[in-house]
Amino acid sequence: MSELIIKNGYVFDPISGLKGDKADISVKDGKIVDKVSNKAEVIDAAGKTVMAGGVDIHCHVAGPKVNLGREMRPEDKFFRGEYRGGILKQGKRMEMGFSIPSTWKTGYAYARMGYTFTNEAAMPPLLAPHVHEEFRDTPILDQAAMPVFGNNWFCFEYIKNKELENNAAYIAWLLNATKGIGIKVVNPGGTEAWAWGENCTTINDPVPYFDITPAEIVKGLIEANEYLGLPHSVHIHGNNLGNPGNYKDTIDTLKLAEGTKAKNKFGREQVLHNTHLQFHSYKGTSWADFESGAKEVMDYVNSNKNITVDIGQVTLDETTTMTADGPFEYHLNQLNHIKWANVDVELETGSGIVPYIYDKNIKVCGIQWAIGLEIGLYAKDLMRVHITTDHPNAGPFTRYPRVIKWLMSQKAREATLDTMKWKDKVIAASNIASMDRELGLYDIAMMTRAGPAKALGLSSIYSLTKGADANIAIYNLDANKLPSDPELIEAAFQNTAYTLKEGVVVVKDGQIVAEPPKYTLWTKVNMPENAQVMHDIKEKFSRNYTVNLENYAVFDEHVHNARAIELDVA
Amino acid sequence: METVTMTLTSQPELFLECYNVTPDQFAGKSLAEIAALPAHEGKIQWKLGDFFKFDGKAGETAADTKIVVNGDVRRMKRFGQKMSAGEIVINNDTDMYIGGWMTGGKITVKGNADSFLGIAMEGGEILIEGDAQNHVGSAYRGDWRGMSGGLIRVKGKAGNDIGTAMTGGTIIIEGDAFIHVLTHAEGGTVIIKGDVEGRVGGQMVKGDAYIFGNILYPLPGFKKIATVEKEVDGATYTFDQFIGDLGERKTKKKGEIIYGNIYLKK
Numbered sequence: 001m002s003e004l005i006i007k008n009g010y011v012f013d014p015i016s017g018l019k020g021d022k023a024d025i026s027v028k029d030g031k032i033v034d035k036v037s038n039k040a041e042v043i044d045a046a047g048k049t050v051m052a053g054g055v056d057i058h059c060h061v062a063g064p065k066v067n068l069g070r071e072m073r074p075e076d077k078f079f080r081g082e083y084r085g086g087i088l089k090q091g092k093r094m095e096m097g098f099s100i101p102s103t104w105k106t107g108y109a110y111a112r113m114g115y116t117f118t119n120e121a122a123m124p125p126l127l128a129p130h131v132h133e134e135f136r137d138t139p140i141l142d143q144a145a146m147p148v149f150g151n152n153w154f155c156f157e158y159i160k161n162k163e164l165e166n167n168a169a170y171i172a173w174l175l176n177a178t179k180g181i182g183i184k185v186v187n188p189g190g191t192e193a194w195a196w197g198e199n200c201t202t203i204n205d206p207v208p209y210f211d212i213t214p215a216e217i218v219k220g221l222i223e224a225n226e227y228l229g230l231p232h233s234v235h236i237h238g239n240n241l242g243n244p245g246n247y248k249d250t251i252d253t254l255k256l257a258e259g260t261k262a263k264n265k266f267g268r269e270q271v272l273h274n275t276h277l278q279f280h281s282y283k284g285t286s287w288a289d290f291e292s293g294a295k296e297v298m299d300y301v302n303s304n305k306n307i308t309v310d311i312g313q314v315t316l317d318e319t320t321t322m323t324a325d326g327p328f329e330y331h332l333n334q335l336n337h338i339k340w341a342n343v344d345v346e347l348e349t350g351s352g353i354v355p356y357i358y359d360k361n362i363k364v365c366g367i368q369w370a371i372g373l374e375i376g377l378y379a380k381d382l383m384r385v386h387i388t389t390d391h392p393n394a395g396p397f398t399r400y401p402r403v404i405k406w407l408m409s410q411k412a413r414e415a416t417l418d419t420m421k422w423k424d425k426v427i428a429a430s431n432i433a434s435m436d437r438e439l440g441l442y443d444i445a446m447m448t449r450a451g452p453a454k455a456l457g458l459s460s461i462y463s464l465t466k467g468a469d470a471n472i473a474i475y476n477l478d479a480n481k482l483p484s485d486p487e488l489i490e491a492a493f494q495n496t497a498y499t500l501k502e503g504v505v506v507v508k509d510g511q512i513v514a515e516p517p518k519y520t521l522w523t524k525v526n527m528p529e530n531a532q533v534m535h536d537i538k539e540k541f542s543r544n545y546t547v548n549l550e551n552y553a554v555f556d557e558h559v560h561n562a563r564a565i566e567l568d569v570a
Numbered sequence: 571m572e573t574v575t576m577t578l579t580s581q582p583e584l585f586l587e588c589y590n591v592t593p594d595q596f597a598g599k600s601l602a603e604i605a606a607l608p609a610h611e612g613k614i615q616w617k618l619g620d621f622f623k624f625d626g627k628a629g630e631t632a633a634d635t636k637i638v639v640n641g642d643v644r645r646m647k648r649f650g651q652k653m654s655a656g657e658i659v660i661n662n663d664t665d666m667y668i669g670g671w672m673t674g675g676k677i678t679v680k681g682n683a684d685s686f687l688g689i690a691m692e693g694g695e696i697l698i699e700g701d702a703q704n705h706v707g708s709a710y711r712g713d714w715r716g717m718s719g720g721l722i723r724v725k726g727k728a729g730n731d732i733g734t735a736m737t738g739g740t741i742i743i744e745g746d747a748f749i750h751v752l753t754h755a756e757g758g759t760v761i762i763k764g765d766v767e768g769r770v771g772g773q774m775v776k777g778d779a780y781i782f783g784n785i786l787y788p789l790p791g792f793k794k795i796a797t798v799e800k801e802v803d804g805a806t807y808t809f810d811q812f813i814g815d816l817g818e819r820k821t822k823k824k825g826e827i828i829y830g831n832i833y834l835k836k
Contacts, residue, residue, distance in 0.1 A: 075713035337819065338714050355714075 003028050003036040004503055006472065009045030010479035012442050013052055014383065014450035015463035019442050020479045025050060027470040030502035034466060043505075047478045048497055051445050052463045053116030053471030054400075057452035058235070058275045058310050059391040060322055061106050062120050062134035062143065064127045065343070065351045069100040069320045069392070072341055073355060076100055076320065084108070087515060099319040099355075099392040107139035109398050111507050114473025114496040117453075117462055117521075120145035121235070121275065121390075122186060122324045124345040125152075126547070128178035129558045135520050136560035140506050142471075144456075144521040146235055147178045148324050149221060150185030151192040153347040153544070154536065156210045159220030168224040169530035172569070173537065175230075177553035179522040179562060181456075182232035183225055186324035188214040190239055191350045199327040201240040203252045214239050218256045222271050229264040230523055231457025231565050233308070235273045241328050242279050247293030250280035251300050254307055262306065265567065266457030269305065273455055276312025276390035277301075278372035284429075287364055291429035294374035302380040308455045310386040313372035313403045314365065315395025316416070318357045323393065326350040347544055358395065361421035363429075368394075369416070370430035376407050377437045382446040383454060400448070401493035405486045407439045407447075412486035441479055457565070458521070470503040519563040527569035571636050571657070572629035574604065576622040578641025582611045585665060586621060589648040593635035593656025593675060596628040604628065632656040632675070639664075647684075650677045653694070666703075669696045672720070682726070691739065693719040701726035704748075707741045707758075708734035717741070717758060733760045736777060742803060752777050755830065761802055773818045774830030780809065782835045791815040792832055800833060809833035 004027040011023040026036040060066055070076070077096045086093035086104070095105035110118060123131045123145035135143045149155050149171065158167035171183060189207035190200040196208040203215040218236060225234050238253040240246040257272040274280065283293035301307055321332060326342055329352025333340035341353040358365040372394070379385035387404065391397035405412045413432060417423050427433040439447075453462040461469050477483075477492045495510030504516040541549040556562075574596055590607040599607075605619025618624075622641075629635035633655035640661050643649075648667040650658045655675045660668075663681035670686060674694040682700035688707045702724045707717035708731050716735035727745030734750065736758035746764035753769070755777035762780070768787030770779050780802050792814030799808050813829035820827050 072712065074711050075709075078710055078713075339712075 002030075002503060003040035004043065004470075005036050005040045006043045006045050006050060006474065009048050009050035009474060010441075011050045011464065012445035012479075013464040014442065014446045015052070015453065015459045016465045018464065025464055025472065027472075027500070027503040030470050030504075032464055032466055032468045032470050043474070043498060045474050045497075049441055049475040049477040049479050051114065051473050051475070052449045052453070052468070053473055053499065053501070054110070054114050055449045055452040055456065055458070055462050056110070056115055056118040056388065056391075056397065057273070057386050057456060058121045058312075058388045059118050059397055060121055060393070061118055061391065061397075062103065062138060062145070063123055063131035065122065065124070065322050065324075065353065066100060067130070067134070068341055068343070069322050069353050070097065070102075072339060072353060073100060073320055086512060099317070099396045101396070103134050103138040107141050108512050111140045111499050111501070111512065112495050112510055113398070113400060113493060114475065114499050115141070116471035116499070116501050117142045117144075117458070119143075119181070119456065122184055122349075122351070123147045123178060123180055124324070124349050124351070125174055125178045125180075126345050126348055126552070128180070128554050132179060132520065132554055132558045132560065138518075139515045140501055140518055142519045142521060144181035145178075146182045146184035146232070147174055147180040148184045148186050148349045149174075150188040150217060150236070151190075151324075151349050153210075154540065155221065156192075156207070156212050156217070159216055160210065160212045164220075164223055164227060166530060166533050166536075167220060168227045168569070169527065169533040170537070171224055172228060172525035172527055173533065175523050175525060179520065179554055179559045181521055181523050181565070182230050183221055183234045185218060185221060185234060185236040186349065187237060187239055187241065187328065188217040190214070191324055191326050194327040194330075194350060195344060201243070202249055203239055203256070205239070215252075215256055218253065222257060222260055226260060226263045226271060228525055228569055229567055230525075231264065231266040231268065231567075232455065233262065233268060233270050233273050235275060237275050237323070237325065238280055241325055242282070242332070244282050244284040244286055244290045246280055246282050247297050250274070250277070250297055254300055254304065257304070257306050260306065264457060266565075267454060267459055268457040270308040270384065270455060271306045272308075274307065274309045276388065276394065277309040277375050278312040278314065278368065278394065279390070281371050281375065290364055290367060292367060292371045292374055292431060294371045294378060295431060298375055298378035301384070302378070305381075305384075308384040308386070308451070309375070310388040310390075310452075311372045311375050311403075312388055312390035312394045314358050314368040315389055315399040315402060316358045316360045316365065316369055317395045317399065318355070319392045319395050320353065321356045321393045322351065322353040324349045324351045326352045328352070329354050332356065346546060347540065360416075360419055363422040363425050366420045366422055366426035367429045370426055370432035372403075373406055373413065374431055374435065376439070376447070377435045382439070382443045383451040385447060386452045386455070387444075387447045401490045404444055404448070404493050405490040408444065408489055409486035410436050410438055415486075441477070441482075470500055472498070472500040474498040517561055519561050520559050521563050521565060522559075524564035524566045525569055526566060571634055572627045573636045573638060574601070574624060574626045574628050575638045575640065576618075576624050578621060578643060579623050580621055581642070582616075582621060582645055584611050585645045585647055586611050586616070587648050588618070588646050589651045590618060591637060591639070591649045591658070592651065592653035593629075593632035593637060593658070594652070594654055596637060597632045597635045597656070598630055599628055601625070601627075629656070650675070653677075663700065669694070672696075685729070687724075688717060688720070688722045690715060691717045691720050691722070695720060696722045698722075698724045698726070701745070702728045702743075704729035705731045705734065706743070707732065707736060707739065714754070716755070727764065732762075733758055733777070736760070746783065752779050752830065771815055771830050771832050774815045775818055775821060776828050777830050779830075779832045780835070781832065782807075785834065789815065791817045797836070798833070808836045810836060
């Protein structure tokens with residue numbers, strides 16, 4: 001029986017309604033409890049900020065695509081390796097890489113920022129074992145992964161034939177086979193079209209051969225998601241990402257959620273999560289007259305409660321873009337000519353990888369930076385707008401503290417604007433310079449843990465409510481006396497005073513001190529076997545896949561410390 | 571200019587990374603402080619003083635500091651890495667990564683240098699009295715930013731991958747070279763006074779290669795457009811001019827298409 005109490009901190013937990021009041025947080029056997037005995041170990045958090053462990057709703061941190069990025073970018077590690085993480089008795093681990101860090105650096109760096117959960121944003125089902133093997137080698141963090149469904153031949157056919165129950169049964173089967181947590185959609189129809197050398201740039205472009213539109217795909221998947229009552233909603237990277245004028249396509253995509261209500265037992269309220277909204281909020285007709293469409297998109301998001309979004313903030317770094325949106329990466333490479341990898345994953349998906357430099361001296365990059373921050377600053381309900389960098393696409397996750405700094409301080413935003421070569425043009429093409437809103441710690445707690453946890457249906461695990469896992473971050477920030485120098489805010493969020501994972505102190509004063517067990521979360525749907533779907537699966541495997549059905553699903557031993565989120569479908 | 575002379579006193583078991591042997595690191599330091607600078611052998615961290623004895627005196631600034639390296643340093647890498655000014659003279663053969671990422675100053679090696687000589691170099695001068703191995707003035711593996719400025723002169727011969735992804739500066743190889751010259755280059759000049767086995771200018775977008783000897787296996791992506799006279803390394807010669815790589819993307823400047831050039835001495 002281990003007991004621990006965190007005393008006198010300013011506690012921010014939007015899930016349980018704590019808004020920075022001084023409170024004690026009690027922990028017993030790794031769970032949050034109401035009280036502990038007087039023998040409990042005491043952590044003094046006086047003058048510090050206490051939050052639940054951070055929850056990253058969208059990042060690319062494990063799997064074949066991430067690893068291909070590591071392979072094709074040895075220079076990402078250069079002059080950037082450090083013997084740093086790890087506990088002393090094991091010897092220090094080499095922490096390598098900047099935009100595509102090693103699994104070890106990933107776990108340690110997230111823990112140092114007070115994060116204890118990440119959601120891998122795109123798992124190709126066929127290659128799920130690789131994702132799970134990297135989870136095993138990523139210390140400390142609880143992790144989950146979303147298989148991609150937006151270009152899946154099974155889903156295309158079931159949706160086209162309006163077979164909702166069969167589509168749902170297939171999704172449940174695939175979540176089980178890959179140990180996935182929810183439904184990811186990347187460029188619906190477009191990645192499949194890319195295999196024919198084409199793309200779907202609006203929600204009404206038909207997919208070659210299948211004769212189905214992105215709108216039908218997304219609607220069909222939302223319907224199946226709510227039929228099953230999964231913990232998370234459909235998680236979408238829509239059509240026409242990264243192109244000027246795409247804000248209209250984004251609003252068209254968001255409108256597909258209209259009239260649908262969330263149906264689940266996990267407290268989730270949205271039916272559609274639009275990820276990295278920054279890449280989808282572009283106005284203009286070309287890169288020459290490119291400008292921010294954040295206001296238009298956020299006006300829609302603010303008035304529709306069944307939608308959540310994350311930002312995908314550009315951090316102005318040299319990074320590596322990687323996405324299942326194959327055609328997008330091809331076009332990006334045509335712009336920057338650096339290097340390009342492209343992968344097709346049979347009946348399921350594809351991907352592309354291109355290194356990219358978000359240079360503060362390039363006008364477009366400056367405007368992209370502004371758009372991301374505008375999304376956060378225009379938001380009315382910050383429980384529905386989450387901080388991400390779409391790691392590593394818009395910047396590495398290690399820059400979250402910097403994103404927080406920009407959102408909390410107009411002075412910091414102005415200082416960054418002042419370093420831009422085309423400052424005046426960036427200001428003219430965006431609204432960032434006129435926005436004086438500065439977010440507070442409660443807002444940040446919503447955007448970095450409470451909001452994402454709720455949207456993922458995991459707030460009973462990742463919060464400070466009674467019975468939740470005792471994953472806790474304690475920051476060196478006095479909530480009553482925030483530093484006037486914004487750099488100190490960034491520094492405080494970069495290295496916690498303490499990070500606790502299930503009641504175990506894993507980080508103390510920015511140093512890794514323990515590596516307790518971690519979980520792989522996945523969604524287990526209990527429902528009767530669907531004979532038609534099993535027949536279809538067997539047939540497709542014998543005709544179209546390169547692997548046997550028997551060799552397809554991840555083996556139990558692939559999945560590290562599995563923790564199933566269970567639900568029943570009659 | 572003040573001079574620090576460092577003399578090898580013991581050999582490492584593996585290879586020693588001498589990234590701290592630069593005028594920038596030595597300037598303003600006492601000999602004891604210099605001897606205490608770290609060096610790595612694999613993952614073991616040593617001090618430079620564990621392998622070298624130091625005499626003389628360092629200048630106040632990098633520009634005012636000269637370093638002379640004596641002894642058999644064939645197992646020592648990374649002399650002059652990232653140096654910005656001053657001078658290094660190595661009186662023997664040495665290992666890889668000499669003058670990598672350097673931005674200024676001068677390095678002279680009286681013997682042979684190994685691979686990755688002057689990679690991603692931005693400025694300054696390197697003179698090798700003997701031979702160099704592979705990747706002279708090229709980009710770090712995987713990187714697309716090769717040598718961008720400065721001069722590398724190799725009096726002997728060189729291996730493969732010379733000036734890969736080069737964007738500026740000059741490389742002169744006075745002897746023969748093997749394969750892959752100016753691959754993926756977007757600028758810069760490579761002069762080879764001997765013969766080249768082949769693959770000169772593959773996927774080159776911009777840049778100039780001057781070959782005094784023969785190219786045994788020329789690439790098909792180049793075509794001859796003229797015979798020209800050019801001054802190269804202080805003398806004027808007649809060359810056949812080839813443009814390419816015709817299979818690679820092309821950029822335009824003032825309406826004219828930019829090509830890479832291979833000048834083959836007649």
